[in-house]
Amino acid sequence: MNDWQKKSPLEWKTYKMVKVAAVEKHEYEGWVLTVDPVSASIVLATFLENEKVSISVVLGHAVQEVEILREGDDEMKQRLSCIFAPEESKAYSPEEHEKRKNDLKTWLETNHIPVTEQGESGRTLCVAGVLTIDPPYSPEECSSSNEIILSRVQGLIQGYL
Amino acid sequence: MPVPVPVGVLRLPRGPDGCSRGFSPTSPRFQALLGGREEEVGAAQEARAALRQRYLRGLAAARGRPTHFSLRAGVRVDAVFGAADVEAVAFQVDALRTPLGVEAAALLRCTDVLAFSFLLD
Numbered sequence: 587m588n589d590w591q592k593k594s595p596l597e598w599k600t601y602k603m604v605k606v607a608a609v610e611k612h613e614y615e616g617w618v619l620t621v622d623p624v625s626a627s628i629v630l631a632t633f634l635e636n637e638k639v640s641i642s643v644v645l646g647h648a649v650q651e652v653e654i655l656r657e658g659d660d661e662m663k664q665r666l667s668c669i670f671a672p673e674e675s676k677a678y679s680p681e682e683h684e685k686r687k688n689d690l691k692t693w694l695e696t697n698h699i700p701v702t703e704q705g706e707s708g709r710t711l712c713v714a715g716v717l718t719i720d721p722p723y724s725p726e727e728c729s730s731s732n733e734i735i736l737s738r739v740q741g742l743i744q745g746y747l
Numbered sequence: 748m749p750v751p752v753p754v755g756v757l758r759l760p761r762g763p764d765g766c767s768r769g770f771s772p773t774s775p776r777f778q779a780l781l782g783g784r785e786e787e788v789g790a791a792q793e794a795r796a797a798l799r800q801r802y803l804r805g806l807a808a809a810r811g812r813p814t815h816f817s818l819r820a821g822v823r824v825d826a827v828f829g830a831a832d833v834e835a836v837a838f839q840v841d842a843l844r845t846p847l848g849v850e851a852a853a854l855l856r857c858t859d860v861l862a863f864s865f866l867l868d
Contacts, residue, residue: 594791594794595791595794595795595798596790596791596794598794598798599794608861608862609861610819610820610821610861612817612861612862614862619801619805620798620799620801620802620805621798621802622798622799622802623795623798623799624799624835625835625857627802627835629801629802629805634866637868638866638867638868639866639867639868640864640865640866640867641805641808641809641864641865641866641867642862642863642864643805643809643862643863643864644861644862645835645857645860645861645862647857647858648861648862669808669867670801670804670805670808
C-alpha cells in the first residue's frame with residue numbers, strides 16, 4: 587500500500603498542485619480538481635497562456651505516485667471552483683416557486699403519474715415514491731436512483747416547459 | 748460407469764487475512780467504512796460525494812470536445828468525447844482518428860486508457 591492509496595477524501599477539500607507519476611513513465615502536473623472515489627482517477631487542470639484551461643484525467647489504474655507540490659491560494663481557489671460549477675439558475679420568488687410547483691404537479695397528474703408533496707412546507711415533489719423534484723422544478727432538479735424513471739420524467743418536464 | 752465419489756470440502760479455520768473469517772479490522776477498507784468515529788466517517792463520506800459529483804460534472808463538460816487519449820504501449824489517439832459508463836468499463840467516442848482512417852463511433856476500454864485531456868474555454 588503506497589502513500590497514494592492511503593489518502594483520504596478529506597485531503598482533497600483544498601486545491602493542491604500535484605505531480606502525478608503514471609505507468610509507462612508518463613508524468614502529469616496540474617491543479618487537482620477532483621479525485622473520483624470510485625475509480626481513483628485524478629482530474630487535473632492546467633492554465634494555458636490564451637485563457638484556456640486544459641483538463642487532464644489520469645485513470646486510477648494508471649497512477650503510481652502522487653507528489654503534492656503546493657497548496658492553492660485564495661485566487662487560485664476562486665479560479666478552480668468556477669470550473670465545472672453547476673450553472674446558476676434564475677432566482678424565482680416563493681410565490682413563483684409555489685405556482686411552478688402546482689403547475690408541474692397538475693401536469694404530472696394529468697399524465698397519470700402519482701405525485702405527492704414532501705419535505706418542510708411541501709417544497710419537494712415526490713414522483714411515484716422514487717424520484718424527487720426540488721425547486722425551481724426544472725429537469726436538472728430531478729433526483730432518482732432509477733435512471734430509466736429519471737430520464738422519462740426529465741423528458742416529460744422538458745416537454746412541458 | 749461407477750459414480751464418482753464426491754471429494755470432501757476442506758474448510759480451514761483461518762480466513763485469507765489470517766486473523767479470522769471476514770474483514771480484518773485493520774484493513775484500510777474497514778477503517779474507512781466502519782472504523783473511526785461517526786463524525787469522521789460522515790465527513791469522509793460527504794467529501795467522497797462532493798468529489799464524485801465534481802468528477803461527473805467534469806465528464807459532462809468533456810462531452811462533444813476534441814479529446815486526446817493516451818493508451819497503453821505509447822499509443823495516442825484523438826477523438827471527440829462521447830460518454831463514459833457508470834462502472835468505468837469503456838469510453839464512447841466519436842470521430843476516432845486511427846492510422847486506418849476515422850471511425851465514426853468507437854469504444855475505448857478503460858483498462859487500455861491511461862489518461863485523456865481536453866481543452867475548456
